[in-house]
Amino acid sequence: MNQPANILVIGAGISGIRSALDLAELGYKVCLLDRAPAMGGILTRLDRQFPNNHCGICRMLPMFDRDNSEEFCLRKGLSHENIEVLLSTEVIAVEGNPGNMTVTAVKQATGVDADRCIGCQECEKVCPVEVPDTFNAELGKRKAIYLAVPYQMPNQRVIDLQACTRCGECVKVCPTAAIDLERTPETLTFENIGGVVLASGTGLFNPQDMDIYGMGHFPNVVTSSAFERILSSSGPYQGSLIRPSDQHPPKKIAWIQCVGSRNPMIGADYCSSACCMISIKQALFAKERLGSDTQTTIFYMDMRTFGRDYQRYRDQAEKENNVAFVRCRIHSIEPNEEEGNLKISYVDHSGKPVNAVFDMAVLATGKDPLRKLPDFAAHPGIIATDAVSEWMDIGSSVVSASGVSERLARMLSSAGIKPEKQATAPLSDKVAGSPHLQVVLCSCNGSLDKVIEENQLAAELKKIPGRIDIMQAKSVCDAEGLDQVKEILLNGPANRVLFAACNAQVFRPKLKQLAAVTGIPKEFMDVVNLRGLTENAASHDLLGEIMNQLEMRANRLFRKKITPADVRPIQKTALVIGSGPAGLSAALALAAQNIKVVLVEKKETIGGNFANIHDAQIREMIGQLMDEAKDHPLITMHTDTEVINNAGVAGQFVARLRHANGAETTVLHGAAVIATGGGKADLPADTLADNKIISLYDLEAELNQPGIDAANINTVVFMQCIGSREEPRNYCSRICCLKSLKTAMKLKELNPNCDIYVFYRDMMTYGESEKFYTQARAKGIIFIPFEKQEKPAIKIESGRVLVEGYDPVLNEPVCIEADRVALASGLIPNPVDLVASTFHVETTQDGFIQEADSKWRPVDTGREGIFVCGLARGPVRADEAVQEGKAAGLRALRILARDTIPASQHSAYVRHAICSLCERCIAVCPFDARYVDPDLGRIMVDPVACQGCGVCAAECPNGATLIGDFEEYGVMDEIEAALG
Amino acid sequence: MVKSMSDFQPKIIALVCNWCTYTAADLAGTSRLSYPANIRMIRMMCTGMIDPKYILKAFLDGADGVFIGGCHPGDCHYINGNLKFKKRMAGMEAIIKQFGFDENRLRLRWIGASEGPEFQHNMTDFIQTIQDMGPSPAQGIMVL
Numbered sequence A: 001m002n003q004p005a006n007i008l009v010i011g012a013g014i015s016g017i018r019s020a021l022d023l024a025e026l027g028y029k030v031c032l033l034d035r036a037p038a039m040g041g042i043l044t045r046l047d048r049q050f051p052n053n054h055c056g057i058c059r060m061l062p063m064f065d066r067d068n069s070e071e072f073c074l075r076k077g078l079s080h081e082n083i084e085v086l087l088s089t090e091v092i093a094v095e096g097n098p099g100n101m102t103v104t105a106v107k108q109a110t111g112v113d114a115d116r117c118i119g120c121q122e123c124e125k126v127c128p129v130e131v132p133d134t135f136n137a138e139l140g141k142r143k144a145i146y147l148a149v150p151y152q153m154p155n156q157r158v159i160d161l162q163a164c165t166r167c168g169e170c171v172k173v174c175p176t177a178a179i180d181l182e183r184t185p186e187t188l189t190f191e192n193i194g195g196v197v198l199a200s201g202t203g204l205f206n207p208q209d210m211d212i213y214g215m216g217h218f219p220n221v222v223t224s225s226a227f228e229r230i231l232s233s234s235g236p237y238q239g240s241l242i243r244p245s246d247q248h249p250p251k252k253i254a255w256i257q258c259v260g261s262r263n264p265m266i267g268a269d270y271c272s273s274a275c276c277m278i279s280i281k282q283a284l285f286a287k288e289r290l291g292s293d294t295q296t297t298i299f300y301m302d303m304r305t306f307g308r309d310y311q312r313y314r315d316q317a318e319k320e321n322n323v324a325f326v327r328c329r330i331h332s333i334e335p336n337e338e339e340g341n342l343k344i345s346y347v348d349h350s351g352k353p354v355n356a357v358f359d360m361a362v363l364a365t366g367k368d369p370l371r372k373l374p375d376f377a378a379h380p381g382i383i384a385t386d387a388v389s390e391w392m393d394i395g396s397s398v399v400s401a402s403g404v405s406e407r408l409a410r411m412l413s414s415a416g417i418k419p420e421k422q423a424t425a426p427l428s429d430k431v432a433g434s435p436h437l438q439v440v441l442c443s444c445n446g447s448l449d450k451v452i453e454e455n456q457l458a459a460e461l462k463k464i465p466g467r468i469d470i471m472q473a474k475s476v477c478d479a480e481g482l483d484q485v486k487e488i489l490l491n492g493p494a495n496r497v498l499f500a501a502c503n504a505q506v507f508r509p510k511l512k513q514l515a516a517v518t519g520i521p522k523e524f525m526d527v528v529n530l531r532g533l534t535e536n537a538a539s540h541d542l543l544g545e546i547m548n549q550l551e552m553r554a555n556r557l558f559r560k561k562i563t564p565a566d567v568r569p570i571q572k573t574a575l576v577i578g579s580g581p582a583g584l585s586a587a588l589a590l591a592a593q594n595i596k597v598v599l600v601e602k603k604e605t606i607g608g609n610f611a612n613i614h615d616a617q618i619r620e621m622i623g624q625l626m627d628e629a630k631d632h633p634l635i636t637m638h639t640d641t642e643v644i645n646n647a648g649v650a651g652q653f654v655a656r657l658r659h660a661n662g663a664e665t666t667v668l669h670g671a672a673v674i675a676t677g678g679g680k681a682d683l684p685a686d687t688l689a690d691n692k693i694i695s696l697y698d699l700e701a702e703l704n705q706p707g708i709d710a711a712n713i714n715t716v717v718f719m720q721c722i723g724s725r726e727e728p729r730n731y732c733s734r735i736c737c738l739k740s741l742k743t744a745m746k747l748k749e750l751n752p753n754c755d756i757y758v759f760y761r762d763m764m765t766y767g768e769s770e771k772f773y774t775q776a777r778a779k780g781i782i783f784i785p786f787e788k789q790e791k792p793a794i795k796i797e798s799g800r801v802l803v804e805g806y807d808p809v810l811n812e813p814v815c816i817e818a819d820r821v822a823l824a825s826g827l828i829p830n831p832v833d834l835v836a837s838t839f840h841v842e843t844t845q846d847g848f849i850q851e852a853d854s855k856w857r858p859v860d861t862g863r864e865g866i867f868v869c870g871l872a873r874g875p876v877r878a879d880e881a882v883q884e885g886k887a888a889g890l891r892a893l894r895i896l897a898r899d900t901i902p903a904s905q906h907s908a909y910v911r912h913a914i915c916s917l918c919e920r921c922i923a924v925c926p927f928d929a930r931y932v933d934p935d936l937g938r939i940m941v942d943p944v945a946c947q948g949c950g951v952c953a954a955e956c957p958n959g960a961t962l963i964g965d966f967e968e969y970g971v972m973d974e975i976e977a978a979l980g
Numbered sequence B: 001m002v003k004s005m006s007d008f009q010p011k012i013i014a015l016v017c018n019w020c021t022y023t024a025a026d027l028a029g030t031s032r033l034s035y036p037a038n039i040r041m042i043r044m045m046c047t048g049m050i051d052p053k054y055i056l057k058a059f060l061d062g063a064d065g066v067f068i069g070g071c072h073p074g075d076c077h078y079i080n081g082n083l084k085f086k087k088r089m090a091g092m093e094a095i096i097k098q099f100g101f102d103e104n105r106l107r108l109r110w111i112g113a114s115e116g117p118e119f120q121h122n123m124t125d126f127i128q129t130i131q132d133m134g135p136s137p138a139q140g141i142m143v144l
């Protein structure tokens, strides 16, 4: 196989896409495989994601050098110069060593030749085989020949060969002879592979066999992913929220949490981490769609709202939207007398058995316990993302995937494998000449012949003013057809090309190929969807329609100009602020790629909270990072130092450092990573003064003293969420539950007779840390839940420390005399005011640095070239901080690994002669991409930061600002043609 | 010849955002949700780049209606271009009124990328509105 790919990414879900994009942006050739016939994984089924209830996956697309990828909805497909996507393909064997691996894969026959299928749907109409629509959770039917994801682009069909009866009806009607039912799977061999990313996901639990829920027996019991499909306008009911049994809108909906998760009996001793938030989101959508009087109830054991902004999301759902939260494991779901309704029985807060009737129940399912990693997973050279072993939300998956990309890039560079420099075709001389348009009429393998001929398009086109040549091609999708076009462009006079063909999004990637060989930029090429126009039955005047479209685009092309491209050299030094696990990881990630790093630490020692950490594993991990960083020749450390100023644009920043002795240093750098960290929050001011009432951190320290004797520590009470998860610090600190568990277990080890009580609101042992919770309960540690408004009281009575609470299991008040009360006071960020104002980044209401997008761009800030990771961004465990550090390092590397950054064709530029320096554009630019150059007295545009949104051009009172690809005369002419 | 109301085929310019409405239109197309063909869609990267000139130009060139489709608030690919356009919208309505066009001929809607049916619905509805209003007076008031 002549694949130029030097990296394989297995799994084209969110993690795989992130990783593939990371590596492609570094210049590696990537092949992204998935065994499914469409990319996107679980994400294809989710239209909207918490916490903002929108989809923002397009924000993962490259932010600069944007010309490399299609700027289009990423849920529909991905097209990037360095990425090849191979679907229906499964890796079966891996051999060789990192740097030179051989990977064998099987490409399943889909029965349809993707190069020929034009998505016309004729086959689907005649296919006599109907099977349950698996994409839509089997809530509807689909044909045996179908579209794997209803909105995917390109929209080529595949055949479900298991269901297909080989009747051959589809073969008969296919206008392009794309169907071949006899095709057999193909074996592909990839040689010379540098490394492999394994991002195949964890699968989704199927609750079919769990009797208590009645899934499969009662139609109105659905999984949460089925509910997502019901909400979706591409779903089984076109987006109407109705229940399956009678297609009526439900009035009372129940969500049952932890179905198939947190259940050691079925091998699921883990938490799936994202389901709690998904259920809250779904409840909110149900209310939005069906009205606020819709009753929504979430049955849960612990609401795991452990993300930085998640607690407020939950509180809002509860208080403002009246979503009901009921803490219990339900007993069963049974049918109620009334048709389709469901009776859910459970034991309530006060121990009373309750039977409640609902119209519909949603089972919150997560990771599939049966899913096994492939045999080759442990092969050297394969790096797996965390999302293959844990279910996690999008933000964590993205961080983990970028962390893996970093490890892979490091592995490759130590094996001496560098991304190949891309040879871009020099601009053809013709381009500067006066516009000359080549129109290519593609007959799409003969299927459009009739349209083209009957309407005499060739003759009509001649009427468009301007120099126009016309050719007809059988199919530009074939290599032969494309070669024909190349030939004409290379040898003919034309310097602009307009295709009349099929869907533009499908077609556009081909323009890039053409551009590469002909030297005519792809911005000088365009596509009109002739097929789409022809199929639109509502059209009265087909010829008029077609000509109109062609003329609109032709006018745009005639107006195209080459935008002046500034090339900016990159200052190949990184500035990292903060030397905890996040900062050190970022620094090491960059240094490993030969980037000089200036590491600035405010304190006199590096390592962040290292001195206060007692967990042996974590200490070792951070210790190692500290040693590596200290010894690294490319890392320069400045302790006792702060950054007091930073100016410039990505790739070219100037920062000013101030050292403890007052001296100042200037650093030229290309990108900065903010990792200023955080630390333990103090106990609240009203904490009773007694040496038995201490912080969790202090108890941990006490127990870790060498030679500690715990014999007289006989009763210990842990209290969670001290000051956390309520205003003003309304976020989960993420580390305390696990820390309490570990400390409690340590205590049990030291003194097995010690009685331990943990008062908690929700145990936040997400992911694999659930196992500690299970173990702790097995060891006899007693867990007592409480609500925010009914906190246990701590009292001191004649020298005795008492904790008074209420035990819902015993259904009575409890009073415990404690030798120690450990208060989990949580985490707060270090003050970020100075760093935020220095680097012009936003902060959250809790004093963390605000990332660009918590899901899709978790370690970017709103300013290109400035990144954030670790505790500065939000509460994280140390191992998570390391991942974020790596991810941030990798994001910075996209900029720093280059020597120069070219301006994008889509960037804005200024015609200085007519600019009045009113600076309105600077005020409206959402990316801080504009500034006044005081020496030149001109408005400058930073092509790295500029995203080509065009707000500046629309606001400019003089028309002095233009956007390369949306230059105003072009648009005006297009409008004129449209109305002509 | 004056066309009768029933065969009045309004000319509509739709200036739509690449990331949302354009994608939704595409989705409507691929899911065979047909919508009236007399809509000329012009792809913009963001509603934020829609210059008031474009709208005025469209009306003066004889458009019977101008439809703007952008991302839902909070969803804009460029942070808040949609809201910046929304701000411009009020001024725009006033301007087109001065030129003698009914402000209802200009419509702004948020249509997300996955909302194919919403796109279809919005288009059909807008065309209906314009059809009810009759042809734009552009020809009569054309100024040079």
Ligand code: FES
Pocket (backbone or CB within 6 Å): B017, B018, B019, B020, B045, B046, B047, B048, B070, B071, B075, B076, B077, B078, B080, B081, B082
């Ligand atoms: S990107 Fe859609 S409106 Fe801004």
